[in-house]
Amino acid sequence: xxxxxxxxxxxxxxAAAAFVTPTLxxxxxxxxxxxxxxxxxxxxxxxxxRPNDITFVDIQNYIKLFKDKDFWHAxxxxxxxxxxxxxxxxxxxxxxxxxxASKTRGVAFFRTMYFAPQLTSxxxxxxxxxxxxxxxxxxxxxNSLLTSIGLESVNFxxxxxxxxxxxxxxxxWQGAGYQMMIFIAGLQxxxxxxxxxxxxxxxxxxxxxxxxxxxxxxxxxxYVLMITxxxxxxxxxxxxxxxxxxPQNATKTLVYYIYTEGFQxxxxxxxxxxxxxxxxIVVTMSLIMKxxxxxxD
Amino acid sequence: xxxxxxxGRKNALSRFLFYFGNLLIGIVxxxxxxxxxxxxxxxxxxxxxxxxxxxxxxxxxxxxNNYIEVFTRLNIPNVLKNTLLYIALILAGDLxxxxxxxxxxxxxxxxxxxxxxxxxxxxxxxxMEAIMLPLYIEMSQLHWVNxxxxxxxxxxxxxxxxxxxxxxxxxxxxxxIEAASIDGCGPARTFFKIxxxxxxxxxxxxxxxxxxxxxxxxxxxxxxxxxxxxRTIQLAVQVFFGTQPVxxxxxxxxxxxxxxxxxxxxxxxxxYYVEGIASSGIKG
Numbered sequence: 001x002x003x004x005x006x007x008x009x010x011x012x013x014x015a016a017a018a019f020v021t022p023t024l025x026x027x028x029x030x031x032x033x034x035x036x037x038x039x040x041x042x043x044x045x046x047x048x049x050r051p052n053d054i055t056f057v058d059i060q061n062y063i064k065l066f067k068d069k070d071f072w073h074a075x076x077x078x079x080x081x082x083x084x085x086x087x088x089x090x091x092x093x094x095x096x097x098x099x100x101a102s103k104t105r106g107v108a109f110f111r112t113m114y115f116a117p118q119l120t121s122x123x124x125x126x127x128x129x130x131x132x133x134x135x136x137x138x139x140x141x142x143n144s145l146l147t148s149i150g151l152e153s154v155n156f157x158x159x160x161x162x163x164x165x166x167x168x169x170x171x172x173w174q175g176a177g178y179q180m181m182i183f184i185a186g187l188q189x190x191x192x193x194x195x196x197x198x199x200x201x202x203x204x205x206x207x208x209x210x211x212x213x214x215x216x217x218x219x220x221x222x223y224v225l226m227i228t229x230x231x232x233x234x235x236x237x238x239x240x241x242x243x244x245x246x247p248q249n250a251t252k253t254l255v256y257y258i259y260t261e262g263f264q265x266x267x268x269x270x271x272x273x274x275x276x277x278x279x280x281i282v283v284t285m286s287l288i289m290k291x292x293x294x295x296x297d
Numbered sequence: 298x299x300x301x302x303x304x305g306r307k308n309a310l311s312r313f314l315f316y317f318g319n320l321l322i323g324i325v326x327x328x329x330x331x332x333x334x335x336x337x338x339x340x341x342x343x344x345x346x347x348x349x350x351x352x353x354x355x356x357x358x359x360x361x362n363n364y365i366e367v368f369t370r371l372n373i374p375n376v377l378k379n380t381l382l383y384i385a386l387i388l389a390g391d392l393x394x395x396x397x398x399x400x401x402x403x404x405x406x407x408x409x410x411x412x413x414x415x416x417x418x419x420x421x422x423x424x425m426e427a428i429m430l431p432l433y434i435e436m437s438q439l440h441w442v443n444x445x446x447x448x449x450x451x452x453x454x455x456x457x458x459x460x461x462x463x464x465x466x467x468x469x470x471x472x473x474i475e476a477a478s479i480d481g482c483g484p485a486r487t488f489f490k491i492x493x494x495x496x497x498x499x500x501x502x503x504x505x506x507x508x509x510x511x512x513x514x515x516x517x518x519x520x521x522x523x524x525x526x527x528r529t530i531q532l533a534v535q536v537f538f539g540t541q542p543v544x545x546x547x548x549x550x551x552x553x554x555x556x557x558x559x560x561x562x563x564x565x566x567x568x569y570y571v572e573g574i575a576s577s578g579i580k581g
Binding site for chain 2: 011038173
């Protein structure tokens with residue numbers, strides 16, 4: 001008689017191979033291989049129009065990239081967007097979560113209201129706000145509001161000084177509902193007894209926020225900052241739909257730069273060097289963020 | 298007695314503030330969306346009339362004419378078919394392949410398990426934008442550009458889904474699996490007959506998160522689906538925004554239409570959706 005234990009071990013190995021292999025092959029084919037090729041092509045001159053003329057150029061692409069003013073412009077814009085939108089959006093999300101975290105009757109209605117912009121896609125929101133931001137007060141809702149309370153109208157998207165801020169404002173509004181839901185779950189995980197004890201000690205609402213709520217949310221805040229930051233660094237759809245990267249490259253981001261160099265100009269190898277740098281930047285920023293949030297412990 | 302009624306009054310006041318404050322902030326918050334819906338019901342000439350009064354939020358001559366115009370100009374049935382078909386295929390592949398992979402990583406003991414798990418976790422941070430160029434070349438070498446395969450197959454393997462499934466299956470009690478194997482179930486049958494049926498929540502969560510991600514996805518379909526007949530909803534809406542003649546009323550109707558499936562998803566699967574968003578935060 002064979003050992004039944006050994007039979008079950010062997011059938012477990014067969015099952016493991018059958019369960020893991022297909023997914024693993026797909027992962028390698030569509031994530032690992034393209035990643036390797038991004039780095040590989042980045043040291044070649046490879047133009048889409050001339051697929052038979054791929055020449056090794058060493059680090060020439062990278063040198064050209066770091067000398068390109070447009071690249072640094074895109075880098076600065078991406079950094080600016082990220083550094084501003086992350087705190088703005090996360091603070092807004094936390095404020096909304098505090099408004100609707102209680103289990104009062106009817107609170108679900110308000111949560112849905114704050115979450116509503118999430119139910120429309122970024123493309124839809126970008127089109128809508130392009131119309132809302134229209135610089136003419138008789139066709140742009142926001143400017144008509146500004147002029148009716150006595151302010152001057154603003155060329156939100158056509159002025160290089162305001163274009164990125166306009167995209168930031170809209171993005172924070174659209175995205176906050178998502179982080180709000182995460183914060184609500186975090187808030188509900190804080191034991192009610194902590195608040196009761198604080199009330200007995202005569203703590204004010206503000207003191208409760210500083211000494212109970214924020215420390216209780218620490219791991220949630222870290223997670224929210226991280227996902228919002230990674231999301232922010234990939235900014236593409238909003239500038240593509242709203243400003244085409246303009247005016248004067250004011251809203252051109254790194255992903256936008258990769259797209260124009262690779263798909264519009266056809267400089268594939270060069271664009272791959274930009275993509276590789278983009279990847280390094282994302283990983284570096286994540287590590288820095290981790291450092292900062294760890295340091296607060 | 299006196300203090301009691303003052304507490305009662307204070308409670309009533311704070312409740313009034315809660316409802317009134319939330320209602321006020323909420324209305325301001327959703328006002329862009331309200332304006333969008335109102336504009337979609339108005340004739341073109343009325344959208345930008347009365348911009349500086351509250352009337353801009355009231356469709357006095359409401360009609361569905363804009364929706365009828367969009368249905369034919371944008372070929373909405375075809376666009377919806379394209380979008381739902383590609384998402385359905387991704388979801389079928391995602392839920393099947395990633396769940397069995399996640400289960401193996403959670404419950405099977407095999408060589409290389411930790412290696413695969415580390416690979417999955419490492420690849421979670423890989424942004425799609427960093428690999429889109431070679432991925433596009435891959436698609437064109439496979440002659441998949443402008444076909445359904447290009448939209449579907451690269452997005453079946455998902456590290457995030459594998460991870461979600463694994464985290465869920467780790468908590469399935471071993472006794473349950475042992476009991477099934479004593480009853481003569483092989484490992485695969487145990488999974489499909491015993492584990493899968495009790496794991497509906499994780500499937501529902503991955504389903505809804507993935508549906509939303511792909512319904513909203515713009516960049517990849519924009520790169521690989523250039524044919525007009527094969528456009529997904531986001532592409533169609535984006536192209537429509539730049540197509541002459543520009544009818545803002547019709548654009549607004551298109552925007553509303555593209556949000557309807559998401560609203561339906563939210564209404565029917567709200568529990569899983571919200572839990573999915575929230576649980577990722579607590580576990581992460």
